[in-house]
Amino acid sequence: MTRSPTPPLWLLFSAGGTLAAFLFPIHLLLFGFVFPLGWAEPPSYEQLLALVRHPPIRLYLFGFISLPLFHWAHRFRYTLYDGLKLKHLNMLVAVLCYGTAVVLSVVAARTLLDVG
Amino acid sequence: MADTIALEVTRYRPEEESEPTFQTYEVPLRQDWVVLDALNHVKDHVDGTLSYRWSCRMGVCGSCGMMVNGEPKLTCAEFLTDHAPGPIRVEPLRFFPVVRDLVVDIGDFMSKLKSVKPWLVRKQERAIADGEFRQTPQQLDTYKQFSMCINCMLCYSACPVFGLEPSFVGPAAIALARRYSQDSRDQGSRERLDVLSEKGGMWECTFVGECSEACPKNVDPAGAIQQYKLEGTVHWFKTLLPLGDR
Amino acid sequence: MSTPVRYTLHHPRWYRRPVSVFWWLKKRAYIVFVLRELTSVFVALVSVLTLLQVRAILESPEAHAALMARLASPPVTGLLLVALAALVFHSVSWFNLAPRAMPVRLRGRRVPDVLVSGGNFAAWLFLSAAMAFLFLGTMTTR
Numbered sequence: 274m275t276r277s278p279t280p281p282l283w284l285l286f287s288a289g290g291t292l293a294a295f296l297f298p299i300h301l302l303l304f305g306f307v308f309p310l311g312w313a314e315p316p317s318y319e320q321l322l323a324l325v326r327h328p329p330i331r332l333y334l335f336g337f338i339s340l341p342l343f344h345w346a347h348r349f350r351y352t353l354y355d356g357l358k359l360k361h362l363n364m365l366v367a368v369l370c371y372g373t374a375v376v377l378s379v380v381a382a383r384t385l386l387d388v389g
Numbered sequence: 390m391a392d393t394i395a396l397e398v399t400r401y402r403p404e405e406e407s408e409p410t411f412q413t414y415e416v417p418l419r420q421d422w423v424v425l426d427a428l429n430h431v432k433d434h435v436d437g438t439l440s441y442r443w444s445c446r447m448g449v450c451g452s453c454g455m456m457v458n459g460e461p462k463l464t465c466a467e468f469l470t471d472h473a474p475g476p477i478r479v480e481p482l483r484f485f486p487v488v489r490d491l492v493v494d495i496g497d498f499m500s501k502l503k504s505v506k507p508w509l510v511r512k513q514e515r516a517i518a519d520g521e522f523r524q525t526p527q528q529l530d531t532y533k534q535f536s537m538c539i540n541c542m543l544c545y546s547a548c549p550v551f552g553l554e555p556s557f558v559g560p561a562a563i564a565l566a567r568r569y570s571q572d573s574r575d576q577g578s579r580e581r582l583d584v585l586s587e588k589g590g591m592w593e594c595t596f597v598g599e600c601s602e603a604c605p606k607n608v609d610p611a612g613a614i615q616q617y618k619l620e621g622t623v624h625w626f627k628t629l630l631p632l633g634d635r
Numbered sequence: 636m637s638t639p640v641r642y643t644l645h646h647p648r649w650y651r652r653p654v655s656v657f658w659w660l661k662k663r664a665y666i667v668f669v670l671r672e673l674t675s676v677f678v679a680l681v682s683v684l685t686l687l688q689v690r691a692i693l694e695s696p697e698a699h700a701a702l703m704a705r706l707a708s709p710p711v712t713g714l715l716l717v718a719l720a721a722l723v724f725h726s727v728s729w730f731n732l733a734p735r736a737m738p739v740r741l742r743g744r745r746v747p748d749v750l751v752s753g754g755n756f757a758a759w760l761f762l763s764a765a766m767a768f769l770f771l772g773t774m775t776t777r
Contacts, residue, residue, distance in 0.1 A: 279592045280625035283618060293678045294729040298722045299763035301681050303770050304688060305715040309706035313771055318696045325692050334689060338682045345679035351595045352672045355553055358656045377683065384690050403648035459662070486649035494649055527743030549665060552654045596732065597668045615736035 282347050282371070289344025292337065300337075331385040339378040346370040394418040394469055395476035396427055398439065401487050409487060412436070413476065416469075424464040424479060425453050428491075441491035448605060451541030455491055456480040461546035461603045483546040498542055501558045504584055505566035510577025528573040535568035535613055537606040544600035544610050556589030560600035560610030563591055567613040582617075582624060591617045671728050677721035730755035 308315035316324075324330055350370040354360045393415045401409040414435055416427040425443055432439050443453040446465045453464045458478050469477070485493035515522070544560035551557045566585060570578035585591045594614045601611040659665040691702040705711060734751035 276625070277586060277592065280618075280622040283592070284622050289678075290675075290725070290729055293681070293722070294726040295759055295762050296766065297678060297681050298719065298726055299766045300685070301715065301719050301722055303767065305681075305684070305706060305719070306712070307771075309703045310712070311707075315703075316770060318692070318699060321692050321699070325689055334685070338686050338689075341678045341682045345675040345682070348672055348675035349679075352669070352675075355549060355595060356659060356669055356672070358553065360554070377686065381686050381689075384686065384693065387693065401650055403650070407650075409650055483652075484654070486646075486651050488646075488649055494646075525743075530743065530745065531740075549654075549658055549668075552658065595672070596736075597665070598732070599662075599664055599668075601735075602664065609735060612735035612738070615732075616738065619737060 282343075285340065285343035286347035287344075289340035289342065290348075293341040293344060296337065297341065325385075326387075335378075335381055335385055338381045339374070342374040342377050343371070346374040391418055391474060394427075394473060396424075396431065397476050397478045398428075398431070398491070399480045399487075400439070400490055401481075403489060409481075411478075418469055418473060418475075420470055422469045424455075424457055424462070424467045424469065424477065427469060427477075428464065428479070439491075440489050449539055451539035454482050454541045454543050454546070456483055456546065461543035463541060463543070463605050466605060482542060484548075484552040485542070485545070495542065497555075498540075498545065498559065498562075501562045502540070502565065504558065505562050505581050506577055506584075507562075507565045507569060509569060509572065509575050510580065511574075512576040522574045524573055531573075532568045532571035535564045535571070535608055535610075538564055538568070538604075538608045538610075539606055541605065543603040543605065544608075547599040547603035549597060549599070550593050550595060554589070554593050557593040558585065558589050558591075560594075560604075560614065561608075563594075563617060564608050564610035564613040567617060582621060585617060586621055586625075591621060594618075671724065674721040674725040674728075677718040678725060680718055681722065726759060730759065 307313050325334070347370070350366055353366050353370075354363075359366055396414045396416055397411045398414060399409045400412045414427075414431045416422075416430050416435075419426070422430075423446075425446055428439065428441055428443075432441075441453070441455070441464075443465065444450040445452070448463055448466050451463075454461060455464050456462070456479070457464065457467050458472060461482060464479070469475075479491065481487045481491045481493045485495065485497075488494050538561055540561060542561065545551050548557075548560055551559050563585060566581045569575050570581050591614050594611075596611060596615060598611045601609045604610065655661075659669045688699075688702060691699040706715070730752050733755050734746075734748040737751075739746040739751050
């Protein structure tokens with residue numbers, strides 16, 4: 274019996290979904306509304322820079338950005354299969370979805386390693 | 390309240406037509422009548438050519454499942470007065486091939502059910518002298534909910550994935566697989582997990598959840614499937630380790 | 636029976652109704668399901684937004700300020716409002732479904748689903764408050 278890759282993909286989907294469920298709403302509220310719209314005093318640039326450079330925070334940020342992308346990839350793939358009945362384009366849809374998540378995760382990793 | 394209510398019933402006579410049609414019957418609107426009573430009235434007094442399945446008329450045999458106003462229901466449990474003033478549309482269970490009128494083919498479901506081995510699998514049989522299997526209430530509790538399934542297939546009619554993917558083994562089969570795998574007397578959980586990890590198995594499910602909504606026995610097949618996904622994932626990672634745990 | 640009857644799985648006279656690609660528009664529950672699944676698009680959006688923010692911070696104060704200004708423009712704010720609604724829908728549906736995927740058993744009895752969901756919602760509130768406090772309380776130049 275061939276080993277299906279679905280279990281680890283489902284694990285990424287679950288982890289990303291859980292992370293997004295707990296942390297994304299407040300993050301968007303703060304960084305999409307409160308600070309840009311001036312509802313409260315934002316952290317200073319120096320504080321943000323120091324925060325983003327801090328190694329444990331960099332690791333956290335990588336997970337924060339990457340895992341929900343894999344959540345989207347897995348979920349959107351099945352939405353295309355069932356919602357648009359695109360199952361016959363299986364390989365193409367899978368590559369587009371997981372590929373996008375991989376590419377963006379690589380960009381995130383390079384950014385957080387101060388390279389790109 | 391009116392005296393009668395209209396039933397719009399699917400008719401399909403494969404020798405005569407290539408597509409189903411509807412036939413309307415006026416039936417007495419009695420307080421204590423369910424849709425099945427109305428169908429039996431039609432069959433007995435109005436139109437004997439109408440074909441449909443039913444048996445216990447009390448919600449335990451799972452024979453009388455049909456679409457009532459677009460929702461999969463046990464017709465022995467749907468009161469006419471809940472749908473008054475009508476009309477009530479009665480159609481065969483969705484996503485199944487229609488044999489005639491309200492009768493659908495259930496052979497596909499039967500073979501899928503068989504594929505998950507819905508019986509106690511023993512690797513080592515116990516001798517009679519060893520006595521019976523004993524089970525605590527807690528052990529019973531881990532699978533009892535899934536054992537309430539009456540194979541009525543309402544969950545299959547509620548599941549869009551089953552409608553779109555014919556190879557999907559479906560909610561009831563997975564719930565029953567879980568019923569046996571969770572049973573302390575069973576030793577076949579690996580075999581069932583292997584079957585459910587293949588194409589058409591548990592991974593087709595996207596947790597729409599409508600199966601559990603449609604279930605007249607509160608089996609919660611959706612929950613069973615998600616629990617299986619977790620178990621399948623844990624097992625997948627365990628087999629990566631050289632523990633000989635195959 | 637003189638000759639055994641062969642059972643045919645795909646009998647040509649059985650009627651098979653085709654499933655329309657618009658199947659999900661036919662029932663309210665299905666529409667809600669598809670909307671629930673589409674929240675993942677907004678989850679990805681926030682991931683990308685976070686990535687852009689981190690890149691802007693690492694680039695220069697001006698780049699970061701420019702991004703903040705772009706986020707304040709009405710069309711972007713409108714989009715983010717939709718995104719926020721989608722994220723909340725994701726969180727609520729996720730925590731409500733959690734106890735069915737992972738039933739919690741204490742001393743052999745199953746913990747009621749409402750308590751498991753409630754625990755998740757409480758944790759959500761706590762983590763959100765903690766993050767808010769971190770960024771609004773300790774990090775501002777007061």
